[in-house]
């Protein structure tokens with residue numbers, strides 16, 4: 001059984017549109033004008049148990065709407081949906097025991113009571129008594145000193161670590177994370193990522209991670225699903241995405257003396273490389289390697305054996321962020 005199985009999942013919203021002017025406002029009182037927007041359009045998502053998947057898309061692409069349907073908050077307009085074998089909206093009571101949810105912007109902890117009390121309450125709500133796991137999570141996420149503090153006094157990073165523990169207290173097999181590291185510093189981010197890797201490895205927890213921070217995706221997910229205007233435009237390996245859309249590496253060179261572009265072009269004519277020259281500093285050159293069929297060392301060894309006087313060099317990898325930006329720009 002797949003953790004998530006969605007077929008032609010669709011969500012439409014009716015948006016109220018006000019008419020112009022005073023007479024329009026008057027008419028609105030009696031007869032409202034509505035427009036339908038399709039936030040999620042017939043998406044198919046199939047996620048096996050134990051996988052960590054990144055769900056990405058621009059603002060308004062439909063990510064949150066999808067997550068709300070997958071977690072049972074919203075009822076789909078149409079399509080088939082099974083999450084952990086349940087219909088999330090109609091079997092909500094049974095279903096929620098099998099999932100954990102962290103919305104970066106919202107808290108599931110009780111604001112005015114101590115963190116430890118929230119944990120105890122959640123253990124009672126879910127009827128679990130797994131102190132060993134709880135102690136371990138507290139230890140890994142380093143929140144021992146926060147347990148007697150009320151949630152409202154915690155910093156964002158401290159609260160997020162507590163939220164993660166709260167979401168996993170009942171040992172769910174599936175975890176939804178919506179922007180879990182938003183606004184956190186590098187160390188806390190790394191701590192959270194390490195924790196998620198451990199949970200996934202040890203308990204086989206399936207994780208669906210929605211984020212605008214692609215470094216989270218790179219650190220955790222081998223698979224990425226990309227949404228654009230309610231439609232899935234990519235579903236697959238992060239490495240394949242880089243291969244198909246990445247422009248390949250760049251080599252930045254500083255030479256000891258000026259060399260002509262055509263000379264460099266001739267030296268590397270057997271390789272898929274294009275050269276450009278810095279307009280201001282005539283000794284600076286950039287080689288753009290196309291695709292992944294050649295390595296930077298092949299280009300460099302050709303230059304060195306041909307006596308090109310290299311003073312400094314830097315190899316630049318194409319980042320996932322650049323690739324995603326390019327996909328959105330080019331459509």
Ligand SMILES: Nc1ncnc2c1ncn2[C@@H]1O[C@H](COP(=O)(O)OP(=O)(O)OP(=O)(O)O)[C@@H](O)[C@H]1O
Nearest residue numbers: 013014015039057058059060061062063064065066
């Ligand atoms: N309750 C609602 N009523 C009407 N329209 C909505 C509602 N919720 C979302 N939408 C619309 O659906 C579309 C998708 O919104 P959604 O919040 O799912 O996007 P998102 O990908 O999560 O964006 P972001 O990254 O900004 O959070 C948007 O056009 C939004 O205005």
